[in-house]
Amino acid sequence: MNAERENLPKVWLERGAAAMAGAIATLGHAPFHVVALYVIAIVILVRLLDRAALRPKRIAAAFALGWCFAIGHFATGLHWISSAFLYDFGVWGPLFGGAAILLLAALLACFWGLGSALAMMLWTSDMRRVPIFAAAVALSEWLRGNAFTGFPWLLPGYVWPPGEPMSQLASLVGVYGLSALTLLLAASPAVLFDAGIKPLRRLAPVLAVALVFAPSWAWGWRRLAEPTPRALDLPVVRVADSGMSQADKWAERPDQEWRVVQRYLEASGSANEADIVIWPEGAIPSVNSYALENEALLDALAAAMGERALVLGLTRREPRGERFVHYNSAVVINGASGAAEIVDIYDKHRLVPFGEYIPFWRLVSGFNIAPLQRIGAGFEPGARAPRRIMLANAPAATILICYEAIFPGLAPAGDDRPGWIISVTNDAWFGNGVGPSQHFAIARYRAIESGLPIARAASGGVSAIVDPQGRVIDANRGAGYAEARLPAPLPVTVYARFGLAASALVALVLALLRLALPRPHRHACG
Template sequence: MPLSGGNSTAERDTNGRVHWLVGVAEPLRGLAHKIRTLRGWRGRVVAFGAGALSVLAMAPFFIWAILFFTLPVLVWLIDGTVHLASADPAARPFKAKHLRSAGLTGWWFGAGYFLAGLFWIGEAFLVEAERFAWLMPFAVALMPAGLALFYGAATAAASLFWRPNLFRLLALALAFSAAEWLRGHILTGFPWNILGYALTWPLPLMQSAGIFGIYGLTFLALLIFAAPLVASADAAELRRPQAAMAGFLIALVPLSAAFVYGLVQLATPVPSPVEGVRLRLVQPSVPQRDKWRPEKQRDIFFDHLALSRQGPNGAEDNLVGITHVIWPEAAMPFLPLDTPAALQAIGQMLPDGTLLLAGALRADGPITPDAPRPRAFNSLIAFGSDGQPIAIYDKIHLVPFGEYLPLRPLLEGIGLQKLVGWRGGFSVGVSPRPLFEVPGLPPTGALICYEAIFPGAIVQSSRRPQVLINVTNDGWFGETTGPHQHFHQARVRAVEEGLPLIRVANNGITGVIDANGRVLARLNLNERGVIDTVLPGARPPPLYARFGDGLFALLWLAGAGLLWLVHRRA
């Protein structure tokens, strides 16, 4: 009899769990049904809004819990486009219009995501509003519209393998991670705010970037954030509580594993700082409107010199004990190598044994009436204590429409050559990326501006650098989310490569980042000052540094193989 009573208790517990799960999930079932049946402009507005809200998962907000709601909305909208309002597989005859509808759903989601995440690009057109303000609406609208095509392609591709079960989430994760990889490579690439960045905060979660890279984290993010609510709604619809449990496990297991792994990584001993190196990072906070005015160039240059002689407390110390001074991108908005007085002033500032690393412009020939357009470069130049250049890195990954003009013969005809920062635009430096060999520093990887956002592309030499130095000027984008997003992405590169990253910006954010992504020191937006710091040590190369996107490719292929098997058996 005790056995019989035990079975009754277990049965009651099971029934209770079923009723509880179905009861809790029932409102989700109703919500999912309403979203699936949205048509026309209502569905587009919801997709656009879900995409816009998803930006809250990025820097500087890091409210990644929002994706637990916005990604299920995207799934339910796609459900509706492929006639998955019911769980009956027979109700899903695939038609071309479903592919088109699914693609449009993804495009509207992407349009909201990129408009909310990249609106700050418009700030650049207000720096010289009298010349460029008229272009701002086009840039703010057209760039998100173009980038959203990748998300539209992703949802269209995923709909080809859509099924009324959790495997549709695998299809979405595969399609989105592939689309994000393509976004980072096609037409020079623009991997800004890749969805995987949602899994890089707080710091313990960021450590997984050293294994999977940001594209691998994107694959995981789509599964983790979409699964709980989608599975719960499915459970209520199918009266299968185990489906809800599966969804929560899909989220909980990898999140927990990543967090524990991160804690272990952060608990390992920190590499010792590089001996004999002490850096001074200079953030002058020059107003962007003044930066390129010829009449301001001399004042800007001498302001950099004066600030470099001051310690963090503002007292002049003449660089005693400092081995390397680092200025931001385009700190000298002229051609210092062709300006003997500038080289002399640099030599007078630097004591023996101290070097200056400065962002500057350089040309490969003199500017004359016969040669008004020599090749020009956006460079990082190392100057010895005599003021003479001893090492040069020329930027490789140029910003379209900012540093060079695509389709130049065509676009010059409508006056867009004024957008680029130099006569005719800058030229590309030597590729693959060479090491920046500076006396007194370990082998260095130099990165100028947004070169730091390209995962897997910042270390291309056969010799691994031991430090990354990123000089930038985010002053174009004011006090918006853009500089915060840029800074965070640079932190993730440090973790992927297992290298310290020294970041020096004109108006912020300047920072010292160790190989685990910790921010050891920083100067915030529009804060004028300097940071004196040792150089943190490098870690042994993590898996991503060794294999790049190879592990992501294996993960993707394994998922694609599983999805193909399920699709063929359905």
């Protein structure tokens, strides 16, 4: 007992170092992408886990270190979420926002704690701990991306800039498989500090990992060097943004909807510009009326669009018994002959917990808790997952609304595979910080995984046309637009064909290396 008390300052010092390493790891992600700092952070965590392996309660110690690393990582990497609280809570916004970030970081950190504890069950004092660490944490990251609706943000694989050579591995193994390989690369230099092993033997695992990544980088470079298929019969697409802040868009004025629409029409250009125009999530606010119930507003949109198709995000409602239910929707409108024709409606299927709905609403409704969107009790989830949407004179598309673009594999595959992805989002909640940049980088990985181009309209974020390799063709941030002829899709990727099985294979191979690799011979130090 006395020995444990004496070690407490050392234990908390190590946990503090883990939290600092987690904060450093954030610089590996967008908009920074300093991969070297991410590697350093993971090496620090592995070396701290080496110390934990010597303690009597080593699994609990490993969980604590993984948790501390991740709370430093998520608190710094997701700090921008607190900006959303400024709109409703005024001077109290920073307090509520800060508390929400710490709570979210603490919950998400449990998955890294779980991964570290799982790795500790098979921990070794030699190079074999590196692949088991990578496999265990990759598995916990997959759980984080799927459990309780999932939140796969800041996955290790996202440290590679989308559209560059290493990111192309996502077309084979998805971002979860790429995350496992990234953790393997980042953890391998920890072996250089192992005692009792000859220097050349310490260097061998690092060189072996480098020999895996070198051809991977070369393959990605070659994939990017191949010309992207283009077709002149594909439509010209314009993604537009009003440039309005969240507060300005929701100002309580009798002409507010018309005022916002006018800003979008200015960014959309005349009736002979582009073939398809896309406006972001929640483009038209519901201050005085719901857009789909306002015939004058719809006719004005149709007249301005001319023969063009318009895809836009808005809130719609439907009666259900004695009340209305609300949906976060994307609507396809044709404006032929100046009359608005509602071609299709997609209702967002995956909603943001606490942002768009309150989990366990029946249990907590008495506490007067409302989602950040302030739409009654929140949105209802759409009955169907993302699907094919038909547009005139264009390939079929799949629409992903905001949060949905962070989930791998939501675009339909097989016979239902679309020709492109439309992503509409409202990043104006999160100001001009790193959040919108992270969101854009994540969305570009959906293009790489699926081999499909993306047209992304983002209020307050980056609006862009992205090719199937994740490269930006044209982009805009703020008032204005980005425009380009829609790139042709690539053939079905390995990941699009096999999905999670491709990612799982990577993690399985890494786990098996724990058993297959020989135990290094140690020599006595003089």
